[in-house]
Amino acid sequence: FLEGALGQRLFPEWLSIDERPHLVGALGSASFDSDGLATYAKPFVENGELVSYVLGTYSGRKLGLPSTANAGGVHNLFVSHGDEDQAALIRRMGRGLLVTELMGQGVNLVTGDYSRGAAGYWVENGKIQFPVQEVTIAANLRDLFRRIVAVGKDIERRGNLHTGSVLVESMMVAGR
Incomplete structure (x- = not known):
C-alpha cells in the first residue's frame, strides 16, 4: 500500500x-x-x-x-513527540476510545486496510468513564496516518518501538 x-x-x-x-x-x-x-x-x-x-x-x-x-x-x-502527556491528550480528545490493548492481526499490506480487536476505556468530556472490551477499530492506514493529531511525551518502549501515546482524530469503532 x-x-x-x-x-x-x-x-x-x-x-x-x-x-x-x-x-x-x-x-x-x-x-x-x-x-x-x-x-x-x-x-x-x-x-x-x-x-x-x-x-x-x-x-x-x-x-x-x-x-x-x-x-x-x-x-x-x-x-x-510533542509536549503533552497522556492525561493532556485524553483531555484534548474530549470524547472517544482510549485503546490500551490490541488483539489479532488485521492489516492488509496490499490495501492498507486495518481492523483489529481492541479494549480500553471510553472517554467523555476529557475524562475516563468506563472500561470497554470486545470492540473493533478499523481504518485505512494512509487515512489513519494523516489523522494523527499528537504524539505524547509519555514514551513507552515496547520491544524495538519507542513512542508516546498517539491521538488520532477519528477511527471507526464497532461493538457494544
Missing part, C-alpha cells in the same frame, strides 16, 4: 520516525541485519514525508532499490 509513496507526505508535517540500531542495551539493537549487512541510523519519515522504505536485500531487489539493512525487521524505531 506504500509502493510508490517515497517522497509523499503521509503523516502530519511535524511527525518524524527514525531508526537507531546501535543503542546500548536496547532490545532492538543490532550491528547487522538478517542478511549480514551492517545496520545504520536512518530516518524513515521526516517532517511527515516518507523518505525511506524498510528493505532487506530481497525486497530491495524486487523494488529496484538498495537494501536499508532491515532484513528481519526494524531496530529501535523512534516516533517524534
